[in-house]
Amino acid sequence: MSALHENPKAPVEEMGVVVSRKEIAPGIIDLFVEAPKIAEKALPGQFVSFYCRDLSRLLPRPISIASAKEGKVRFVFRVAGAGTFEFASLVSGDVLRLVGPLGNGYPNTEGGALLLGGGIGIPPLLFLAESRKNAGDTAILGYRDENLFLLPAFSSVVDARVATEDGSYGVRGNVLDAAGDVNKPYQTIFACGPMPMLKAVARYAKEQGKECFLSLEERMACGVGACLGCSIKGKEGRKRVCKEGPVFNSKELSWE
Numbered sequence: 001m002s003a004l005h006e007n008p009k010a011p012v013e014e015m016g017v018v019v020s021r022k023e024i025a026p027g028i029i030d031l032f033v034e035a036p037k038i039a040e041k042a043l044p045g046q047f048v049s050f051y052c053r054d055l056s057r058l059l060p061r062p063i064s065i066a067s068a069k070e071g072k073v074r075f076v077f078r079v080a081g082a083g084t085f086e087f088a089s090l091v092s093g094d095v096l097r098l099v100g101p102l103g104n105g106y107p108n109t110e111g112g113a114l115l116l117g118g119g120i121g122i123p124p125l126l127f128l129a130e131s132r133k134n135a136g137d138t139a140i141l142g143y144r145d146e147n148l149f150l151l152p153a154f155s156s157v158v159d160a161r162v163a164t165e166d167g168s169y170g171v172r173g174n175v176l177d178a179a180g181d182v183n184k185p186y187q188t189i190f191a192c193g194p195m196p197m198l199k200a201v202a203r204y205a206k207e208q209g210k211e212c213f214l215s216l217e218e219r220m221a222c223g224v225g226a227c228l229g230c231s232i233k234g235k236e237g238r239k240r241v242c243k244e245g246p247v248f249n250s251k252e253l254s255w256e
């Protein structure tokens with residue numbers, strides 16, 4: 001038996017079979033894939049490397065796990081370029097090469113939490129909300145407009161609130177504009193979203209004296225810690241998002 005199989009947490013390579021694919025907002029794809037080995041190991045905040053069938057695109061594309069149960073893994077992604085365009089064209093029964101689960105996810109914490117998701121940073125927080133069910137958490141989901149993808153799934157497991165940039169639904173503005181309205185006590189903030197949002201969340205958590213865990217979706221190359229292509233500046237030297245992350249305690253980052 002190889003060393004890879006001795007560690008129960010070690011990522012595996014698996015040929016996933018597409019169960020369903022649906023466009024749930026313009027350019028946002030909801031993909032369910034039968035991948036029982038990855039589903040069994042997956043933890044909230046981890047991601048999976050997707051390999052393209054077009055071999056001119058060798059590097060894998062990292063996509064966060066939006067949910068994992070009963071042998072199926074759910075992914076929700078935005079069509080950004082050629083790789084995600086290829087994955088968006090998958091249909092049920094198609095086979096896809098996956099490696100995962102990868103990276104370190106969100107830690108287990110005591111007490112209530114505030115979950116802050118911005119744009120395509122929303123999907124990984126669904127898996128977290130599902131696994132923390134009944135923890136008395138509040139989730140604030142930040143969208144551009146009235147395309148409130150995944151809101152029903154969040155509402156079924158957590159107190160879910162909405163902020164929209166154009167004011168078409170919920171609070172006008174970003175997730176932090178809605179955070180002041182949360183009067184339920186919480187100890188921890190979990191967030192995923194664009195970098196400017198994460199920096200603002202880290203500052204907010206520091207002001208509020210809360211523990212804060214941020215998932216960084218930096219551009220990656222190898223995805224397995226070998227190339228340093230995803231490294232960011234931490235307080236104690238550089239950190240690889242794909243290996244030490246993608247989830248970091250905000251105190252570890254130099255821009256808290």
Ligand SMILES: Cc1cc2nc3c(=O)[nH]c(=O)nc-3n(C[C@H](O)[C@H](O)[C@H](O)COP(=O)(O)OP(=O)(O)OC[C@H]3O[C@@H](n4cnc5c(N)ncnc54)[C@H](O)[C@@H]3O)c2cc1C
Pocket residue numbers: 047060061062063064065076077078079080081082083084085120123124216217218219220246
């Ligand atoms: C840990 C992790 C988890 C991720 N999870 C998700 C997810 O759940 N859903 C989702 O939609 N996307 C997610 N991403 C981003 C996703 O990996 C990229 O959008 C994808 O790799 C783009 O590949 P492509 O071939 O379609 O586009 P490319 O042709 O490679 O790039 C198209 C455009 O997107 C930009 N881009 C590529 N990667 C990123 C990135 N990481 N951040 C910002 N801009 C980027 C490029 O600069 C370029 O402008 C995640 C990234 C990381 C690192």
Ligand code: FES
Pocket residue numbers: 220221222223224225226227228229230231240241242243
């Ligand atoms: S992508 Fe290569 S080290 Fe992270």
